[in-house]
Amino acid sequence: MGALCCRQQPIDFDGEVNLFHFNLLRCVGKGAFGKVRVVQHKQTKDLYALKYINKARCVKQKAVPNIIQERRLLEEVRRRPKKLPLAIDHPFIVNLRYAFQDDENCFFVLDLMLGGDLRFHLERLGNLSEESVQLYTAELSSALSYLHEKRIIHRDIKPDNILLDEQGHAHLTDFNIAVHYSERRMLTGVAGSMAYMAPEILVKKGYLNTIDWWSLGICMYELIFGKRPYRGRTNGDLTHSIIKDNLRFPDDAEMKCSKRGIHFLSCLLERDVTKRLGCKPDGEGLRDIREHPWLSSLDWDKLESKQLQAPFIPDSKRANFDASHELEELLLEDNPLKAQHRKKDVSTMSPEMRQMEEQFTPYNFKQMRRRSYYPNNQIVSTMTVTSSSGLGYSRPTTPLTPLGESSPLPNHFEMREKELQQQGREAESYDMRPSNAF
Ligand SMILES: Nc1ncnc2c1ncn2[C@@H]1O[C@H](COP(=O)(O)OP(=O)(O)O)[C@@H](O)[C@H]1O
Numbered sequence: 001m002g003a004l005c006c007r008q009q010p011i012d013f014d015g016e017v018n019l020f021h022f023n024l025l026r027c028v029g030k031g032a033f034g035k036v037r038v039v040q041h042k043q044t045k046d047l048y049a050l051k052y053i054n055k056a057r058c059v060k061q062k063a064v065p066n067i068i069q070e071r072r073l074l075e076e077v078r079r080r081p082k083k084l085p086l087a088i089d090h091p092f093i094v095n096l097r098y099a100f101q102d103d104e105n106c107f108f109v110l111d112l113m114l115g116g117d118l119r120f121h122l123e124r125l126g127n128l129s130e131e132s133v134q135l136y137t138a139e140l141s142s143a144l145s146y147l148h149e150k151r152i153i154h155r156d157i158k159p160d161n162i163l164l165d166e167q168g169h170a171h172l173t174d175f176n177i178a179v180h181y182s183e184r185r186m187l188t189g190v191a192g193s194m195a196y197m198a199p200e201i202l203v204k205k206g207y208l209n210t211i212d213w214w215s216l217g218i219c220m221y222e223l224i225f226g227k228r229p230y231r232g233r234t235n236g237d238l239t240h241s242i243i244k245d246n247l248r249f250p251d252d253a254e255m256k257c258s259k260r261g262i263h264f265l266s267c268l269l270e271r272d273v274t275k276r277l278g279c280k281p282d283g284e285g286l287r288d289i290r291e292h293p294w295l296s297s298l299d300w301d302k303l304e305s306k307q308l309q310a311p312f313i314p315d316s317k318r319a320n321f322d323a324s325h326e327l328e329e330l331l332l333e334d335n336p337l338k339a340q341h342r343k344k345d346v347s348t349m350s351p352e353m354r355q356m357e358e359q360f361t362p363y364n365f366k367q368m369r370r371r372s373y374y375p376n377n378q379i380v381s382t383m384t385v386t387s388s389s390g391l392g393y394s395r396p397t398t399p400l401t402p403l404g405e406s407s408p409l410p411n412h413f414e415m416r417e418k419e420l421q422q423q424g425r426e427a428e429s430y431d432m433r434p435s436n437a438f
């Protein structure tokens, strides 16, 4: 009797990209939906970050439109900007390399940022130096105005979504709740992580890209001082604080930040959007930022070609990731990720599964092939979600937000607040942030 052959099938690297093309390495992150792990392309040996989202969970959490939107926007931000003929990618955005799906998951293969995210560093160091934050502010301002030029609002700027490369440069990631906007129609969806939300979102009278500059202000304030300017025990208190409280700086603020830096932060955290720094249209906002005395001495050409030396270089000898992600995967994951051949029949799929199948299209940065997608791009559903946690996982998560602005908006925060009150917990824990962050 012949022995069963257990040799693996050869991998077709010329065919459409799939999980068989990668070696799966350690887990480095987890967000509201996605798990992120390091992978190595088996042919090129290049390392990437693989963000994967379980499709069944995604349907259950009514997050299908968000995942498809994230996939679409990531391809879009990669498109060569006219003004920068030599640049293919934006230097301060985590770029998409491949996208594909199998029966269980949707996959994004992204540039790997080995320096870790800013939440990781903030939790370990308590706060960061003004010089580091100055550089991040300039880099992220460049990324944000690039996105706004493409009429995309990120809507979720917070330390968790800012990743450092090995040289310590900041990159924006996580386009899960990003949307397109047009000056002709204000957005009204309550979106983002509450502590970073601009007042114009919370008062629900409509907003545009100005919200990203506010969130950048909150984020940079938090990085410098180790706490955020607006706080509250309940979501109601937090909303009230964001809308009404005077902007205050800690008593020892001038030990941590120059007067110019404090002035810059105050200009980002301006409630009046017509006066807020960065918000003027047609590139004037970025010009104001570049000309502000806090950042005007930076060489912006060098900055955009990543030639400025970052004051904080992540330690390359240690992993800049929370070890609990890997541990959680090893101990608690009962369905570990593995490459699988496709079996499912589209004709028997639920409408949401089918939507994902058809609209989460494959992408390969080497081929730069653009498919025409979205023939019937309708939002299947809009609802909120909160993430589960494991092993004392302490990151804030981003509640999902409606991408279809025309649909009636569920009030995520009131819903979540009620839930928290029933559990006798404070609203801040909605963010699952450790108390030492305040
Ligand atoms: N390209 C990457 N390189 C390294 N780590 C990453 C990368 N992308 C994400 N991560 C890590 O995974 C976490 C979750 O990823 P994110 O895209 O923010 O997912 P979610 O939409 O679920 O919040 C991030 O906070 C970060 O720590």
Ligand SMILES: [Mg+2]
Pocket (backbone or CB within 6 Å): 031, 032, 160, 161, 174
């Ligand atoms: Mg995230």
